[in-house]
Amino acid sequence: MNISLSTFSHIIEILGTIAFAISGVFAAMDKKLDVFGVTIIAFVTAIGGGTVRDILIGATPVAWMKDINTLLIILGTAIVTMLFRNRIVNLQKTLLLFDALGLGLFTIIGIKKGLAIDLKPGICITLGTITGCFGGVIRDLLLNHIPALFHADLYATPCIVGGLLYFLMIPYINEEWAQVAAIIVICMVRIIAYRKNWRLPTL
Amino acid sequence: MNISLSTFSHIIEILGTIAFAISGVFAAMDKKLDVFGVTIIAFVTAIGGGTVRDILIGATPVAWMKDINTLLIILGTAIVTMLFRNRIVNLQKTLLLFDALGLGLFTIIGIKKGLAIDLKPGICITLGTITGCFGGVIRDLLLNHIPALFHADLYATPCIVGGLLYFLMIPYINEEWAQVAAIIVICMVRIIAYRKNWRLPTL
Amino acid sequence: MNISLSTFSHIIEILGTIAFAISGVFAAMDKKLDVFGVTIIAFVTAIGGGTVRDILIGATPVAWMKDINTLLIILGTAIVTMLFRNRIVNLQKTLLLFDALGLGLFTIIGIKKGLAIDLKPGICITLGTITGCFGGVIRDLLLNHIPALFHADLYATPCIVGGLLYFLMIPYINEEWAQVAAIIVICMVRIIAYRKNWRLPTL
Numbered sequence: 001m002n003i004s005l006s007t008f009s010h011i012i013e014i015l016g017t018i019a020f021a022i023s024g025v026f027a028a029m030d031k032k033l034d035v036f037g038v039t040i041i042a043f044v045t046a047i048g049g050g051t052v053r054d055i056l057i058g059a060t061p062v063a064w065m066k067d068i069n070t071l072l073i074i075l076g077t078a079i080v081t082m083l084f085r086n087r088i089v090n091l092q093k094t095l096l097l098f099d100a101l102g103l104g105l106f107t108i109i110g111i112k113k114g115l116a117i118d119l120k121p122g123i124c125i126t127l128g129t130i131t132g133c134f135g136g137v138i139r140d141l142l143l144n145h146i147p148a149l150f151h152a153d154l155y156a157t158p159c160i161v162g163g164l165l166y167f168l169m170i171p172y173i174n175e176e177w178a179q180v181a182a183i184i185v186i187c188m189v190r191i192i193a194y195r196k197n198w199r200l201p202t203l
Numbered sequence: 204m205n206i207s208l209s210t211f212s213h214i215i216e217i218l219g220t221i222a223f224a225i226s227g228v229f230a231a232m233d234k235k236l237d238v239f240g241v242t243i244i245a246f247v248t249a250i251g252g253g254t255v256r257d258i259l260i261g262a263t264p265v266a267w268m269k270d271i272n273t274l275l276i277i278l279g280t281a282i283v284t285m286l287f288r289n290r291i292v293n294l295q296k297t298l299l300l301f302d303a304l305g306l307g308l309f310t311i312i313g314i315k316k317g318l319a320i321d322l323k324p325g326i327c328i329t330l331g332t333i334t335g336c337f338g339g340v341i342r343d344l345l346l347n348h349i350p351a352l353f354h355a356d357l358y359a360t361p362c363i364v365g366g367l368l369y370f371l372m373i374p375y376i377n378e379e380w381a382q383v384a385a386i387i388v389i390c391m392v393r394i395i396a397y398r399k400n401w402r403l404p405t406l
Numbered sequence: 407m408n409i410s411l412s413t414f415s416h417i418i419e420i421l422g423t424i425a426f427a428i429s430g431v432f433a434a435m436d437k438k439l440d441v442f443g444v445t446i447i448a449f450v451t452a453i454g455g456g457t458v459r460d461i462l463i464g465a466t467p468v469a470w471m472k473d474i475n476t477l478l479i480i481l482g483t484a485i486v487t488m489l490f491r492n493r494i495v496n497l498q499k500t501l502l503l504f505d506a507l508g509l510g511l512f513t514i515i516g517i518k519k520g521l522a523i524d525l526k527p528g529i530c531i532t533l534g535t536i537t538g539c540f541g542g543v544i545r546d547l548l549l550n551h552i553p554a555l556f557h558a559d560l561y562a563t564p565c566i567v568g569g570l571l572y573f574l575m576i577p578y579i580n581e582e583w584a585q586v587a588a589i590i591v592i593c594m595v596r597i598i599a600y601r602k603n604w605r606l607p608t609l
Contacts, residue, residue, distance in 0.1 A: 258461055259466065259467060259471065261464065261466025261467060317471075325478075326477070348550070349548070350548060352443070352446075353439045353443025353444075353446060354440050354443050359442055360442065403440035405438050405439065405441070
């Protein structure tokens with residue numbers, strides 16, 4: 001059971017990384033960046049959240065520096081997406097699913113990294129949300145937009161909801177199942193919010 | 204004496220955090236962010252400077268992660284400010300005072316953190332100025348402005364003046380009184396600069 | 407031999423820092439920043455790359471905090487450049503050379519810092535490129551541009567080429583000569599790319 005869960009989470013991590021990188025590629029091509037710029041935006045979108053998390057908690061060298069595979073996966077994704085951009089743009093439904101799964105997993109990874117150094121639940125949920133969402137914030141910042149996270153997409157709310165649920169569940173059920181449930185909730189809330197075009201109010 | 208000084212500094216820290224968060228809320232509402240975006244901008248304005256300081260010196264997990272109260276104060280401030288925005292906007296004089304007091308205290312906190320790891324005075328003053336001012340820089344960056352710190356507000360100069368004074372005073376007077384004097388100087392220079400609309404020259 | 411090489415590298419480091427700071431001053435004056443803002447942009451352009459590198463690997467306090475000379479050199483450069491801006495603008499050829507030499511040296515410094523903590527060659531090249539290029543990225547970000555690195559200048563490619571060459575050479579030649587060769591290659595590729603106005607393709 002343990003093995004298949006960790007294999008599962010490894011597969012989701014790769015799919016999520018790919019989906020995040022692809023979203024970076026398209027955002028960068030919209031702004032007419034050159035192939036290097038597009039590749040960099042793919043990187044920061046995919047690894048930005050985890051990098052900010054690791055810097056805030058002092059887990060250095062940050063995660064992507066210890067594992068050349070992450071870099072290679074993103075590089076491959078960037079190249080393939082640039083080459084087959086006209087086809088990949090049609091995979092929107094699949095990409096939304098991968099992106100939402102990645103969002104869920106990255107949030108939980110952030111929460112667990114916070115727990116491992118004894119941070120309080122509220123801080124852990126913040127750290128998980130940063131892990132899931134701040135790649136997109138840095139992407140938008142580098143492309144000279146106000147981050148979509150702050151005014152358009154309902155992207156952080158699913159992380160916070162899932163994170164709260166995780167902490168409400170762990171006194172009652174097995175920790176691994178709490179993780180799985182939280183990831184599924186984050187993924188579903190994200191997809192429904194996207195489909196229904198839910199927005200938070202502005203003032 | 205010691206107790207009352209440290210209680211005082213704790214009260215100023217809270218008032219400063221509230222004033223910084225409120226300035227974030229209004230800047231974010233101007234840009235039509237949603238309630239989540241407004242809350243995030245309140246956070247980064249209030250804790251950004253200290254976070255950059257802690258990252259630069261490697262004091263991780265950064266300060267706000269170790270203390271859930273900071274997060275709760277900012278969250279409360281953001282909610283109250285959004286709800287009562289029409290009244291709070293009239294408190295400008297009080298907020299200016301809190302903001303200037305916070306600027307002074309945060310600068311001194313940064314300087315003392317630098318001294319604690321044996322950095323040279325010039326670096327400590329830089330670190331203090333970053334602590335006081337970089338929350339506003341990150342706020343402006345996320346809202347897609349050129350930071351006001353670089354062309355409009357006279358906001359860093361008071362920190363530098365106060366920091367220099369602190370180091371000129373400590374050979375002669377009690378360290379705690381040097382802190383108090385530096386905070387008062389920073390606060391007064393900031394308020395006078397604001398009232399008189401002082402500007403640094405451009406070329 | 408060893409002494410003269412390290413003296414050489416120290417001189418290049420200073421010339422590179424000055425050239426980076428000057429590029430920051432002119433970019434900031436274009437945006438009508440005040441004298442404080444111009445000075446800050448000079449700083450972040452000169453030290454931004456090394457600071458991001460040190461933060462990513464956890465080498466804190468970051469390099470410029472341990473050495474007051476870097477700060478003083480940049481401060482002096484900013485003041486002199488602001489005062490004599492009409493003359494310094496005519497030194498473009500010399501500045502291009504210093505800038506390109508600095509780019510080469512900073513890249514190699516980054517690579518060596520990565521090697522010192524056992525990072526893989528691909529990660530070291532990334533770290534070297536960040537060291538050489540990210541000062542300019544932060545400069546552009548603070549000035550509210552999309553970083554030139556991502557769509558205009560061919561600035562990272564020389565670092566990557568030089569970094570690859572370094573790792574291809576070290577099995578065969580003395581490590582110090584591999585460094586020198588890599589710096590010269592980065593410098594020359596950068597200058598030729600600038601002169602010929604080479605661009606990477608956009609999609």
